[in-house]
Amino acid sequence: MTIFNQEAALAQALPRPYLPYAGAWESAHVPGRSERFTPRSADASWEIVAHDAAALRSLLSKRAVDRIGKVTLMGADFGDADVLLLADLKELRVLCLAGCHGIGDQALAVVPRWSKLEVLDLTWCDRVGEAGLAHLAGAPQLTHVNLTWCCGVGDRALAHLRKCSQLRELLLSWCDVTDAGVAHLGGLTRLRRLSLAWCDISDRGLASLRRLRRLESLDLTACERITDRGLEQAKHWPHLRHVKLTGCNRIGDRGLDRLAALPALESVDLIGCDRLSGAAAESIKRWRVPSGRIRVGYF
Numbered sequence: 001m002t003i004f005n006q007e008a009a010l011a012q013a014l015p016r017p018y019l020p021y022a023g024a025w026e027s028a029h030v031p032g033r034s035e036r037f038t039p040r041s042a043d044a045s046w047e048i049v050a051h052d053a054a055a056l057r058s059l060l061s062k063r064a065v066d067r068i069g070k071v072t073l074m075g076a077d078f079g080d081a082d083v084l085l086l087a088d089l090k091e092l093r094v095l096c097l098a099g100c101h102g103i104g105d106q107a108l109a110v111v112p113r114w115s116k117l118e119v120l121d122l123t124w125c126d127r128v129g130e131a132g133l134a135h136l137a138g139a140p141q142l143t144h145v146n147l148t149w150c151c152g153v154g155d156r157a158l159a160h161l162r163k164c165s166q167l168r169e170l171l172l173s174w175c176d177v178t179d180a181g182v183a184h185l186g187g188l189t190r191l192r193r194l195s196l197a198w199c200d201i202s203d204r205g206l207a208s209l210r211r212l213r214r215l216e217s218l219d220l221t222a223c224e225r226i227t228d229r230g231l232e233q234a235k236h237w238p239h240l241r242h243v244k245l246t247g248c249n250r251i252g253d254r255g256l257d258r259l260a261a262l263p264a265l266e267s268v269d270l271i272g273c274d275r276l277s278g279a280a281a282e283s284i285k286r287w288r289v290p291s292g293r294i295r296v297g298y299f
Contacts, residue, residue: 045069045091053082060085070094076101083107091116098123098146105132112138123171124149130157137163144169148195155181162187173197173219179205186211197221197244203230210236216264217242224248228255239264246295247272253280260287267293 047070050056056073068089073082079102086092092114097103104127111117117139122128129152136142137160145167147153154176161167167188173195175181182196182205191212196205202225209215215237220226227250234240241264245251252275259268266289270276276296284294 045093047071047094049074051075052077053079056082056085065089066091068092070096072096073100075099078102080104080107084110086110087113089114093117094119096121097125100125101127104128105130105135108132108135111135114139115141118142119144121146122150123147126151128152130154130160133157133160136160140164141166143167146171147175148173150175153177155184157181158184161185164188165190167191169193171195172199173221175199177201179208182206183208185209188212189214191215193217195219196223199223201226203227206230206233209233213237213239215240219244220248221245221269222247224250226250228252228258231255231258234258234262237262241266243267244269245273246270249274251275253277256280256283260284265289268295270294270296 046067048059048068049072050059051074065088069091070093071086071089073096076099078097078100083097083103084107086095087110093116095117098121101124103125108128111120112135118141120136120142123146126149128147128150133153136145140163142164143166145161145164148171151174153172155178158177158181161170162184165188168190170185170188170191170193174197177196177199179202182201185191185194186208189211192214193216194209194212197219198221201220201223206226207230210233213236216239218237218240221244224247226245226248231251235258240262243259243265246269249272251270251273256276259265260283265287268289273296281296284296287294
């Protein structure tokens with residue numbers, strides 16, 4: 001039996017690869033290829049996890065749709081029509097579709113109907129593109145969106161996220177995003193966690209993010225066009241705690257000085273930052289960062 005504590009989960013979430021919604025569910029396994037999660041109290045939500053369409057239909061037929069708060073679909077066989085089956089879940093707050101390769105833009109047309117939806121995980125839904133993200137503009141209450149490996153998401157698609165002003169977490173690793181797309185994110189001033197790993201971002205893109213003063217975690221892994229000049233934007237992020245610059249091989253000693261000035265810094269990854277001098281490596285030892293939270297080296 002597992003009972004999730006919402007405040008504790010949120011407090012520890014930022015260093016993790018994904019910040020899930022923390023509700024109050026107890027779990028119970030159901031024979032077959034699905035699970036049913038039973039609420040521990042009369043006012044708690046149901047969570048359902050389905051591994052195929054048949055299991056999903058079965059679970060939906062047995063549960064009162066006004067009690068279901070979280071749905072996780074696990075499997076590449078799910079398609080747009082399966083997501084549309086969830087249209088009447090008025091209490092839905094969390095939808096996890098990670099790895100559902102058959103799901104595309106049409107499935108997201110139902111998103112505006114879920115007025116309480118906060119978390120949307122579309123990891124590796126590689127058929128989702130601009131038309132799909134256009135529907136997210138109708139869900140301004142979203143707080144966490146994961147688009148990792150959504151290769152169909154590009155610069156124009158990100159324009160539709162400008163209305164999602166409540167976003168606290170946005171993961172765009174491996175998306176087809178450049179500086180032009182990042183420019184659309186400058187108004188999302190509630191963002192605490194942003195991942196642009198493996199995107200084609202330069203110093204110009206970082207300059208677009210200077211208004212994100214609440215930013216606590218920033219992943220720029222393999223953004224090879226970023227230089228020391230781009231890291232000058234760090235002065236605008238006083239709450240930045242976690243930074244990943246893995247493979248940013250144009251970062252040198254000057255950029256490191258910008259990071260050292262961050263008052264809240266807790267962890268930094270500099271693996272593959274080949275331009276750092278020996279003197280810079282020595283200076284890192286004097287940083288006020290917990291032991292083991294700085295990674296420096298070569299690939």
